[in-house]
Amino acid sequence: MFEALHAQPVDQILALMQAFQNDLRPHKIDLGVGVYRNAEGLTPVMRAVKAAEHRIWQSQGTKSYVGMVGAADYLDAMAELVLGPAVPRESVAAAATPGGTGALRQGFEMIRMANPAARVFVSDPTWPNHLAMLSYLGIETVPYRYFDTASRGVDVEGMLADLAKARPGDVVLLHGCCHNPTGADLTASQWNAAIATLRETGATPMIDLAYQGFGDGLEADAQATRKMAAALPECLVAASCSKNFGIYRERTGVLMAIAADPAARGLNQETLAFLNRLNYSFPPDHGARIVTLILGDATLRADWAAELEQVRLSMLALRSQLATTLRDMSGSDRFGFLASHRGMFSRLGASAEQVATLRRDHAVYMVGDSRMNIAGLNVRNVPVLARAILDTGI
Ligand code: LMR
Numbered sequence: 001m002f003e004a005l006h007a008q009p010v011d012q013i014l015a016l017m018q019a020f021q022n023d024l025r026p027h028k029i030d031l032g033v034g035v036y037r038n039a040e041g042l043t044p045v046m047r048a049v050k051a052a053e054h055r056i057w058q059s060q061g062t063k064s065y066v067g068m069v070g071a072a073d074y075l076d077a078m079a080e081l082v083l084g085p086a087v088p089r090e091s092v093a094a095a096a097t098p099g100g101t102g103a104l105r106q107g108f109e110m111i112r113m114a115n116p117a118a119r120v121f122v123s124d125p126t127w128p129n130h131l132a133m134l135s136y137l138g139i140e141t142v143p144y145r146y147f148d149t150a151s152r153g154v155d156v157e158g159m160l161a162d163l164a165k166a167r168p169g170d171v172v173l174l175h176g177c178c179h180n181p182t183g184a185d186l187t188a189s190q191w192n193a194a195i196a197t198l199r200e201t202g203a204t205p206m207i208d209l210a211y212q213g214f215g216d217g218l219e220a221d222a223q224a225t226r227k228m229a230a231a232l233p234e235c236l237v238a239a240s241c242s243k244n245f246g247i248y249r250e251r252t253g254v255l256m257a258i259a260a261d262p263a264a265r266g267l268n269q270e271t272l273a274f275l276n277r278l279n280y281s282f283p284p285d286h287g288a289r290i291v292t293l294i295l296g297d298a299t300l301r302a303d304w305a306a307e308l309e310q311v312r313l314s315m316l317a318l319r320s321q322l323a324t325t326l327r328d329m330s331g332s333d334r335f336g337f338l339a340s341h342r343g344m345f346s347r348l349g350a351s352a353e354q355v356a357t358l359r360r361d362h363a364v365y366m367v368g369d370s371r372m373n374i375a376g377l378n379v380r381n382v383p384v385l386a387r388a389i390l391d392t393g394i
Contacts, residue, residue: 009132011128011129011132012128012367012368013032013033013034013128013367014033016032016033016365016366016367017032017033019359019365020032020365023363023365025363027363027384028363028364028365029362029363029364029365029376029377029381029384029385030365030373030376031364031365031366031372031373031374031376031377031385032365032366032367032373032376033373034180034243034344034345034373035248035373035375036243036246036311036315036344036375037375037376038311038314039314039378039379040378041378043246043248044246045246046245046246046304046307046308047303047304047307048294048300048301048303048304048307049245049246049247049290049294049304051300051303052289052290052293052294052300053290055293056286056289056290056293060289065282066282066285067282068095068273068276068277068281068282069094069095069096069269069272069273069276069283070095070096070254070282070283070285070288071096071285071288071289071292073292073296074096074254074288074289074291074292075094075095075096075254076089077291077292077295077296078094078239078241078254078256078291078295079092079094079256080295081212081218081222081239081295082209082212082222082225082226082237082239082254082256083222083225083226083229083237083256083258084219084222084226086226086227086229086230087226087229087230087258088262090262090265091258091259091260091261091262091264091265092256092257092258092259092265093256093257093258093259093265093266093268093269093271093272094254094255094256094257094269094272095254095255095269095272095273095275095276095283096252096253096254096276096283096284096285096288097238097253097254097255097276097283098251098252098253098280098283098284099240099242099251099252099253100208100209100210100238100239100240100241100242100253101129101133101240101253102251102253102255102280102283103238103239103240103253103254103255104129104130104133104208104238104255105133105279106255106272106275106276106279107206107236107238107255107257108120108133108134108137108139109137109275109279110236110255110257110268110271110272110275111139111171111204111206111236112137112138112139113271113275115169117169118139118140118169118170118171119139119140119141119142119166119167119170119171120134120139120140120141120142120170120171120172120173120206121141121142121143121144121162121163121166121170121171121172121173121203122134122141122142122143122144122173123143123144123146123147123159123173123174123175123179124143124144124145124146124147125146125147125181125182125347125369126146126173126175126180126181127175127180127181127208130173130208142162142165142166142170143162144158144159144162144163144172145158145159145161145162146158146159146179146182146184147182147184147347148184149349151337152182152184152337152341152346152347152349153184153337153340154184154185154186154190156186156190156193159194160193160194160197163194163197163198163201163203164197164200164201165201166198166201166202166203167201167202167203168201168202168203169202169203170201170203170204171203171204171205171206171236172198172203172204172205172206173206173207173208174194174205174206174207174208174224174228175207175208175209175210176207176208176209176211176212176221176222176224176225176237177209177211177212177214177215177216177220177221177222177224177342177343178210178211178214178215178221178342178343178344178345179342179343179345180210180211180343180344180345180371181345181347181367181369181371182341182345182346182347182371183341183342183343183344183345183346183347183374184337184341184347185215185341185342185343186224188223188224191223191224191227191228192227195227195228195231195232198228198232199231199232204232204234204235204236205228205232205235205236206235206236206237206238207224207225207228207229207235207236207237207238208238209221209222209225209237209238209239209240210239210240210242210243211240211243211244211343211344212239212244213243213244213305213308213309213311213312214243214244214311214312214315214342214343214344215312215342215343216342217309217312218244218305218308225237229258233260234257234258234259234260235257235258236255236256236257236258237254237255237256237258238253238254238255239253239254239256240252240253241253241287241291243344244308245287245290245291245294245304247287247290247291250284250286250287250290251284251287252284252287252288252290252291255272257271257272314375315343315344315374315375318374318375318377318378318379318382319338319339319341319346319374320339321379321382322335322338322374322377322382322385322386323335323336323337323338323339325382325383325386326338326386326389326390329386329387329390330390335389344373344374344375345371345372345373345374346371346372346374347369347370347371347372348366348370348371348372348389348394349370349394350370350389350392350394351370352368352369354370354392354393354394355367355368355369355370357392358388358389358392361388361391361392362384362388362391362392364385364388
């Protein structure tokens, strides 16, 4: 039977992780997978997470199942963190999921159940796994213009023109903040324009919020999602705790379906429970418990928010150091976009050959589309990267 299997397309981000590990050059620089690393190159457990785990260890008396959609207090805490007061809690159906990817997968399945002919509009470019999952599920994707290769900002006019082609029953997938892979985000007024366009089309937004707290701050990064959820009758939100709580391997995420009215919420909630049962039954709880404890305890929450803010500021500092170093070395402002991008990633705008040269000649690893993980840098290797970029003719 198994001889009928055939090789699946390689995930470029995972392949890059492997290639980096196999490289024995001591000066190698990993700008690949989206994992935060501090100045020592480590991904530490956050202080509040350690404290919460300690409390769980002391007080947890059972590992029995929690609930088909996870724990109610976790879902309430995440609805508050992501949506704030933007929509009434009674209209939000929610389910805990294994990470943000689990939330996306469940959301895509829900879309397909609701409308087998749904098309999902995706930014060009988008996170490769969005496309892989949608293609696996047989859902048609429609790319919308997003990244302007000349300015390295957002092609807002192109985006709005393409989104205007969506129809009721279609879904528009948006990155709530810190666009992956480009780092180019919409401004507040551009978000308003996108909301107005979506309202005219009748299409449903689905927001992938994987980096809340990594861009302009915890509250600021949620604003677009909140506005979208409040302004449109229906909305899906897939949120991840991997990055902002640094609990990658605990697989902690949430899918929220915001209904037009509280009465429609019941069916959405049942659908989310049904999908959880089918795909993995009870969702993981350990990470969700950590998050719930932190968000519900004023001291832990303040400490977590402060450490997250440090992480955010350190990435911003690396961005401006890299932009300034490149300006000084090249005598041109053409890399200024690095300082205005937000989140972990920036698309450098190098060709595939230049990316390969960076890897071969300089041991610099970035994704083939020239996405760089800014958190892979530190104050010492920024000048090394800048030199390599210029020597490669970028
Ligand atoms: C990334 O884009 O590098 C992260 O979201 C990690 C992943 O799973 O791809």
